[in-house]
Amino acid sequence: MAATIIDGKGFAATVREKVAAHVARLKDENGITPGLAVVLVGEDPASQVYVRAKGKQTTEVGMNSYEHKLEADTSEADLLAVIDKLNNDPTVHGILVQLPLPKHLNEDLIINSVAPAKDVDGFHISNVGLLGTGQKSMVPCTPLGCLMMLRDHHGSLSGLNAVVIGRSNIVGKPMAQLLLGDSCTVTIAHSRTKDLADVVRRADIVVAAVGRAEMVPGDWIKQGATVIDVGINRIEAPEKGLKEDGSVKTRLVGDVDFVSCSERAGAITPVPGGVGPMTIACLLANTVTACCRANGLAEPEGLTA
Numbered sequence: 001m002a003a004t005i006i007d008g009k010g011f012a013a014t015v016r017e018k019v020a021a022h023v024a025r026l027k028d029e030n031g032i033t034p035g036l037a038v039v040l041v042g043e044d045p046a047s048q049v050y051v052r053a054k055g056k057q058t059t060e061v062g063m064n065s066y067e068h069k070l071e072a073d074t075s076e077a078d079l080l081a082v083i084d085k086l087n088n089d090p091t092v093h094g095i096l097v098q099l100p101l102p103k104h105l106n107e108d109l110i111i112n113s114v115a116p117a118k119d120v121d122g123f124h125i126s127n128v129g130l131l132g133t134g135q136k137s138m139v140p141c142t143p144l145g146c147l148m149m150l151r152d153h154h155g156s157l158s159g160l161n162a163v164v165i166g167r168s169n170i171v172g173k174p175m176a177q178l179l180l181g182d183s184c185t186v187t188i189a190h191s192r193t194k195d196l197a198d199v200v201r202r203a204d205i206v207v208a209a210v211g212r213a214e215m216v217p218g219d220w221i222k223q224g225a226t227v228i229d230v231g232i233n234r235i236e237a238p239e240k241g242l243k244e245d246g247s248v249k250t251r252l253v254g255d256v257d258f259v260s261c262s263e264r265a266g267a268i269t270p271v272p273g274g275v276g277p278m279t280i281a282c283l284l285a286n287t288v289t290a291c292c293r294a295n296g297l298a299e300p301e302g303l304t305a
């Protein structure tokens with residue numbers, strides 16, 4: 001049976017509508033406009049695309065967007081000074097430092113210099129610890145988006161076997177914490193996992209977040225399982241022909257082989273149009289949440305973990 005396609009793009013539009021409604025209320029009733037600051041160091045073309053998309057969607061839901069573009073050779077001290085300024089700016093409720101950072105900058109140090117209450121990425125050690133202990137925190141956007149789609153599809157996740165492939169601080173680890181919080185039995189698998197195929201075959205929920213194009217084949221998927229594909233990999237697509245400069249055209253694929261996995265899965269997220277759009281929608285959701293907390297106001301319903 002062919003899998004239900006989980007429409008992340010459509011879901012994200014619904015999340016953005018809820019965010020926009022809450023932003024409108026904050027303006028009307030409290031005279032507050034939530035603000036999101038995005039800091040980009042260097043000129044990585046993919047990062048520039050994402051930052052532009054974030055800025056556009058931020059203003060579309062009625063929030064203020066502040067972009068800080070810094071030279072690739074910006075010193076650590078200068079970057080810390082920018083973050084310190086944003087930490088102390090009352091019009092800024094959320095701060096995102098686009099990753100990866102150029103190699104001369106200490107990523108951990110930079111992440112932990114963002115005020116935890118404004119850390120809409122949820123990467124600060126304080127938020128990581130709060131999430132791990134089941135306390136109120138800022139939750140990383142990609143795992144939060146995955147959780148929202150899983151809850152929507154399953155209702156309750158209680159007792160389900162979840163296998164997260166990938167152990168990054170950005171996706172794998174926080175995803176596992178969220179699934180555990182919803183009473184799944186959670187396995188974190190990774191490149192050294194023995195018999196990965198057998199581990200994945202036990203899963204009712206598979207979250208693939210390894211960054212390797214189409215590495216999960218359909219025969220690893222239990223009949224009827226839900227597959228969440230976090231991967232965004234650009235691969236060559238010779239069938240599309242050549243670009244004007246003579247190089248081969250490309251296309252986006254996930255970490256799972258969509259065609260074979262969708263033959264076995266009960267539900268699956270596509271790439272593009274799955275997890276990616278939800279990540280940005282959750283960034284906007286986190287910014288409203290941060291704004292409400294900063295002002296001692298009720299948080300929006302259904303937009304937090």
Ligand SMILES: Nc1nc(=O)c2c([nH]1)NC[C@@H]1CN(c3ccc(C(=O)N[C@@H](CCC(=O)O)C(=O)O)cc3)C=[N+]21
Nearest residue numbers: 050096097098099100121141272273274276277279280
């Ligand atoms: N501090 C930080 N926080 C992030 O959240 C963060 C980051 N750094 N660095 C880069 C990654 C990447 N990321 C994406 C968000 C949306 C799509 C997205 O919407 N993708 C579309 C396709 C876009 C396309 O066509 O290229 C889709 O999947 O449908 C992708 C990738 C957030 N990131």
